[in-house]
Amino acid sequence: MASATRRSVGWICANGCTVKSDLPHTGTGDTTPMSGDWRELDIANPTEEHAMLREMLRDFVLEEVEPQALEHDRDERFNAELFRSLGDQGLLGISVPDEYGGGGMDATAVAIINEELSYSDPGFCLAYLAHDQLMANNLAQNGSEEQKRRILPKLCSGEWIGCMAMSEPGYGTDALGMQTNALQRDDGNWVINGRKMWITNGSIDDDGTPADAVWLYARTGTDKKGRAEITTFIVENGMPGYSVGQKIYDKLGMRASNTAELVFDDCIVPAGNIVGEPGESMIHMMRNLELERLGLAAMGLGISRRCLSAMNRYASEREAFGKQIREFGQIQRHIGESWAEYRAMRTYVYDTARQINLSEAGNRLDSDGVKLYGTTAAKNIADRAIQVMGGYGYVGEYVVERLWRDAKLLEIGGGTLEGHQKNIARDLADDSDAIER
Numbered sequence: 001m002a003s004a005t006r007r008s009v010g011w012i013c014a015n016g017c018t019v020k021s022d023l024p025h026t027g028t029g030d031t032t033p034m035s036g037d038w039r040e041l042d043i044a045n046p047t048e049e050h051a052m053l054r055e056m057l058r059d060f061v062l063e064e065v066e067p068q069a070l071e072h073d074r075d076e077r078f079n080a081e082l083f084r085s086l087g088d089q090g091l092l093g094i095s096v097p098d099e100y101g102g103g104g105m106d107a108t109a110v111a112i113i114n115e116e117l118s119y120s121d122p123g124f125c126l127a128y129l130a131h132d133q134l135m136a137n138n139l140a141q142n143g144s145e146e147q148k149r150r151i152l153p154k155l156c157s158g159e160w161i162g163c164m165a166m167s168e169p170g171y172g173t174d175a176l177g178m179q180t181n182a183l184q185r186d187d188g189n190w191v192i193n194g195r196k197m198w199i200t201n202g203s204i205d206d207d208g209t210p211a212d213a214v215w216l217y218a219r220t221g222t223d224k225k226g227r228a229e230i231t232t233f234i235v236e237n238g239m240p241g242y243s244v245g246q247k248i249y250d251k252l253g254m255r256a257s258n259t260a261e262l263v264f265d266d267c268i269v270p271a272g273n274i275v276g277e278p279g280e281s282m283i284h285m286m287r288n289l290e291l292e293r294l295g296l297a298a299m300g301l302g303i304s305r306r307c308l309s310a311m312n313r314y315a316s317e318r319e320a321f322g323k324q325i326r327e328f329g330q331i332q333r334h335i336g337e338s339w340a341e342y343r344a345m346r347t348y349v350y351d352t353a354r355q356i357n358l359s360e361a362g363n364r365l366d367s368d369g370v371k372l373y374g375t376t377a378a379k380n381i382a383d384r385a386i387q388v389m390g391g392y393g394y395v396g397e398y399v400v401e402r403l404w405r406d407a408k409l410l411e412i413g414g415g416t417l418e419g420h421q422k423n424i425a426r427d428l429a430d431d432s433d434a435i436e437r
Contacts, residue, residue, distance in 0.1 A: 003028045004093055006010060011152045013361060014277055014289070015235045016407060018290050018425035027168075027342065030159070030257050033170055041156050042094065043347060043350040043351060043354065044108075044112070044113075044346060044349075044350045045109060046354070049105070049316075050108055050109060050112060051340035053105070053109055053112055053113070054112050055087070056308070056426075057091075057112065057113060057116035057117070057118060060089060061116055061117060061119060061120045063118075064085070065082070065117065065120045065121050066120045066121070066303075068082065068121075069120050069121035069124070069256065069333075070396055070397070070399075070402070072121075072123070072255075072256040073121075073123055073255045073396070073402055074255075074396065076249055076250075076255045076256075077206070077256065078124075078127060078201075078204065078205070078257055078258045079124060079177035079256065080161070080204055080205065080258060081123070082124070083127060083128070083131075083158065083161065083307050084159075084161075085158070086128065086158060086321060087156060087157045087158025087159070087359075088158070088390030090245070091103070091113060091128075091132075092128075092131060092132060092136065092155060092156050092157070093136040093137075093140070093155055093156035094109050094110060094113060094132060094151065094157055095107070095109065095110055095132075095133075095136075095137045095358055096136050096137065096140040096152055096155075098273055100148050100149065100152035100153060101137070101152060101153040101154065101157060102140065102156045104290075106353075106356075106358065107291060107294060107353040107354075107356040107358060108350060108353040108354060109296055110137075110291060110294065110298070110353070111294060111295065111297075111298035111301075111349055111350060112298075112352045113128070113132075114128070114129060114295045114296075114298035114299050114302065114350075115298045115299070115301045115302040115305070117299075117302065118298070118299040118300075118301075118302030118303050118306075118406075119302040119303075119305055119306045120256060120302075120306070121256055121301070122253075122299055122303055122403065122406035122407070123253070123254040123256030123257045123258060124249065124256050124257065125299055125302070126200055126254050126257040126299070126409070126413075127200060127201055127257040127258070127297070128258075129200075129292070129299070130162070130163050130164060130200040130201045131155065131161055131162045131201055133162065133288070133291050133292055133295050134162075134163065134164035134215060134288070134292060135155060135162030135163055135213060135214075136152065136155045136156065136162060137216050137288060137358065138164065138215050138284060138288045139151060139152060139155070139215065139234070139275075139340065140152060141284075141286075141287060141288065141358060141359055142232070142273070142275055142276060142283075142284045143234075143275055144374065145415055146272065147234060147273070147275070147347075151213060151234065152310050153329060154325075155213065156211070159212075159218045159372060160212035160213055161201055161204050161211055161212040161213075162201065162211055162212060162213040162214070162215065163199055163200060163201035163202055163213075163214055163215070164214070164215040164216075165195050165196035165199050165202070165214050165215065165216045165217065165262055166196070166217045166285075167196065167198045167199070167259050168180060168194065168195060168197055169195060169197045169261075172198075172416075173310060173415070175183055175217070175229060175230070175248060175285070175415060176228045176230065177228070178194075178217065178218070178230070178257075179194055179219065179409065180192065180193065180194025180195065180196060180216075180217075180218045180219065180264060181193055181194060181218055181219045181220070182218040182219070182220050182231060182233065182269070183220075183340040184220075184271075187272060188270075188271040189268055189270050190233065190268070190270075190271065190273075190298070191266055191268060191269075192216070192218055192233065192241070192264040192265065192266075192267040192269055193264055193265065193266060193267070194218065194233070194264050195245060195261060195262065195263055195264070196216070196261065196262040196264075197261050198248070198259055198261075198413075199211075199214075199259065199260050199262050200254075200257050200258070200259055200413075201257070202214075202247075202258065202259065202260030202261070202262045203244045203247045203258050203260035204258060205258075206247065208243075208244040208247065209237075209244070210237050210243060210244045210260075211237065211240060211262075212236065212237045212263065213235070213236055213237070214234070214235040214236075214242075214262065215232065215275075216233045216234070216235050216264075217230050217231070217232055217233075217281050217285070218230070218231060218264075219231075219424065220278045220279065220283075221278070221279070223279065229278060229279040230279065230281035230282060231275075231277075231278045231279060231280070231281055232274070232275035232276065232280065232284050233269050233273055233274055233275065234273045234275060235264070235267065235269055235296070236268075236273070239267055239268060239269060240266070240267065240268045241264060241265045241266045241267030241268060242262070242263075242267045243263050243265070244260050244261070244263070245260070245261060245262060246260065247259070247261060247332050247389065247400060248261065252282075252316060252405050252408060252409075253402070253404075253406040253407070253408055253409050254406050256334060257270065265338060266373060283361075286361040286364070287359075287360060287361045289361075289367070289414070290361060290362075290363055290364060291356060291358065291367075291418035292414045293367040293368065293370070293371040293414050293415060294349065294352055294353055294356060294367055294370060294371070295414075296371055296375060296410050296413065296414045297345070297348075297349050297352075297370040297371045297373075297375060297376075297410075298346065298349050298353075298374075298376035299378075299396060299410060300374040300377065300378030300379075300407065300410050301342075301345055301346055301349050301374060301378070302374045303337070303378040303381070303382060303403045303406065303407050303410075304341070304342045304345060304378045304381045304382075304407070305342060306380045306399065306400075306403060307378075307381045307385035307400050307403055307404075308335075308339060308342050308381060308385070309382075310333070310389065310393075310398065310399060310400050311334065311338065311384065311385040311386055311388040311389060311393075311400070312326075312389060313336060314389050314392070314393075315331055315335060315388060318389075325388070325423060331388055334384040334388050335384075335388070336386070336387075337379045338380075338384050340378070341377040341380070341381060342381065343372045344377075345370075345371075345377050345378075346371065347387070348369070348370045348373060348374065349370055349374060351366075352366045352367060352369075352370045364427060365423075365424060365427045365428070365431070366424060367421040368415070368419075368423045368424050368427075369420070369424055371410075371414065371415065371420060372386060372417055372420040372421065372424070374410075375407070375410035375411045375417075376411060376417065376430050378410060379407040379408060379410070379411065380402065380405045382400055382403045382404035382407050385400040385403075385404075386400055386401060386404055398436055412420075
């Protein structure tokens with residue numbers, strides 16, 4: 001056997017630090033690590049900071065989120081007071097640089113927060129996602145210095161509640177077909193007309209108060225190839241012509257978040273509120289969609305963990321025919337398949353989070369893949385939990401029926417399952433080597 005020598009291997013971690021490890025080298029090309037230290041890495045808590053964030057969130061969810069979840073779902077009410085308190089915890093704008101009041105953390109931190117909040121209240125977490133990932137992170141990555149310094153501190157503190165508006169009554173996945181339009185006047189201001197539909201946080205209360213800040217996509221012309229030119233605007237509450245058309249009630253799930261139609265009727269937006277240059281929205285969309293889809297998959301992870309925990313506990317407590325129901329093969333199948341899917345989902349979510357660079361697009365394949373797999377698995381695990389728990393699983397007091405209802409939205413929002421399937425097939429046609437890497 002060749003004698004082993006030591007060599008130092010280094011790599012760059014997500015925050016730019018250099019990590020070095022001494023691996024044994026046999027001189028024959030064998031680089032199998034002999035040390036067991038690498039086995040101790042928890043991909044879901046890769047640093048002490050991430051682990052502390054998760055621990056803090058679990059305490060917060062247990063003490064503050066869980067007690068109000070059933071009531072706010074039942075009443076279709078958004079808990080704005082609890083939401084604003086996330087600013088006190090430093091969670092609103094977790095990926096925003098600290099110079100603007102944010103947490104300065106990465107995509108893994110985003111996934112941790114979404115998972116932990118959704119363990120208890122996915123509807124509340126959806127409101128968080130719309131504010132934190134669709135508005136605050138978008139602005140942090142794409143806005144001007146003036147826009148970031150003026151708006152981000154208000155979003156990160158909870159003083160303002162934000163949202164993103166892309167979908168319309170007749171256009172969802174077909175973003176380039178949107179009809180909301182913006183024309184620039186001679187004085188430099190823009191006039192926006194149109195309606196946006198299914199907007200989470202579009203209304204922040206039952207009185208029709210619109211979101212404080214909207215990340216709005218609007219058509220501003222046609223490019224040389226005849227395609228729609230889409231431009232990004234920041235619309236603020238109080239701008240003339242901006243209002244809530246209706247708050248949408250009687251949703252299947254995510255009832256603890258507000259969903260609204262927003263109306264822009266000759267809405268006047270100053271030139272300083274355009275993001276980048278006209279026609280740059282596709283850059284903004286693609287850069288942020290990866291984080292949004294990761295966030296939705298992480299929500300599915302939280303739903304799955306809670307449902308798996310509930311069915312596993314119930315299977316030990318419930319007896320039939322003189323023994324615990326976990327002794328029956330049908331119940332074992334539900335628990336076993338759910339465990340395997342949950343563990344696969346956990347690894348996929350945090351491996352994808354590890355690879356996402358918040359400042360640029362480049363990981364569409366896995367951001368589509370993790371949402372395609374994770375959101376469907378969440379719905380299936382919730383369904384199995386209801387099946388295991390029988391009548392108890394069918395009522396709100398036992399949580400899993402609410403999580404089952406909430407899980408369905410994850411297969412639609414942020415990109416449909418069909419859209420992800422299309423993207424994955426196209427990306428693998430262009431980069432078949434991804435399968436072998």
